[in-house]
Amino acid sequence: MVELMEAQLLEGKKIAEKMKVEIENRVEILSKKFRLIPTLRAIQVGEDHASELYLKSQKRAAESCEIQHEVTTLAATAEEKDLIGEIERANRDPKVHGIIVQMPLPKSYRIDRVLDAIHPAKDVEAVTTSNLGKLLINKEGLAPCTARACIRLIEETGANVYGKEGVVIGSSKVVGMPTFLLLIGKKVTSTICHTGTFKSGTLESHIRRADVLVVSAGKPNLIPGAWIKQGAIVIDVGINRVDGKTVGDIEFETAKKRAAFITPVPGGVGPLTTMTLMENLCSLLENVLIRPENLA
Ligand code: NAD
Secondary structure (H helix, E strand, O other): OOOOOOOEEOOHHHHHHHHHHHHHHHHHHHHHHHOOOOEEEEEEEOOOHHHHHHHHHHHHHHHHOOOEEEEEEEOOOOOHHHHHHHHHHHHHOOOOOEEEEOOOOOOOOOHHHHHOOOOHHHEOOOOOHHHHHHHHHOOOOOOOHHHHHHHHHHHHOOOOOOOOEEEEEOOOOOOHHHHHHHHHHOOOEEEEEOHHHHHHOOHHHHHHOOOEEEEOOOOOOOEOHHHOOOOOEEEEOOOEEEOOEEEOOEOHHHHOOOOOEEOOOOOOHHHHHHHHHHHHHHHHHHHHHHOHHHHO
């Protein structure tokens, strides 16, 4: 009997180290040529545990690349217009180059309205209608960080994905949908699945034919390893807490026996997401400094 090889692990930390060197070079050029300190400003309303963890990892990644990271915290009682006012202040501040609005926001806020207050040229997470819309036209441009991180992981495999079958599970605005668009940009023949696919019972048949699979549903062990196509590239974006442990959306132990490449959870997509934020900041700055009319 032929013994099957286990999947190669796509370790986010190692790739993030490589990205850090690339970003450091870009930051050095920006700082020297334009005499500025690339600066991110995160704005939060009240305090939240998950948001604090994300802020910490942003700060760690930023400082490791000589990027300044500032946090503005509004009182938990602040109104939507106060947050929009704070975003507009950051839009006008020439020393701030990228703006992050921390989630969650109070339930009464209109999230799309708040995010659209960010100037597109400072929208480092690519969450404004303008930047999300541009993804349709310029699929290689600025994109939400997690989606870009997924694509970077796929690129790191060195596999030729041109014309292959891609399946994305999850259709959120910041993960599933942009990942789907970026895959299409790479000429991967792509399908997007969601709760409707799950309810119709066709999730398995889609997953079984996926050469490239990106799962971002936020449901622990939603995908049995036995569904994974032999030799697939498997990216698990899900972060779930089960019995005090962090797990993804895919049954890792069985999936790794079938996939050619697979991301661990934790340690796969996560470490790349914050590094991609730094990459997006460099792209925004380069874009504005070369074409200042973008800030008009
Ligand atoms: P979301 O809740 O906005 O979207 C989830 C999507 O999954 C929806 O489109 C929904 O239709 C789909 N879905 C839910 N249950 C399904 C099922 N049973 N079958 C098929 N589709 C199903 O979530 P999100 O913001 O896209 O995040 C998804 C997951 O990714 C979460 O676990 C989140 O914590 C994680 N995440 C990780 C990172 C990272 O850096 N690693 C970043 C962002 C999000």
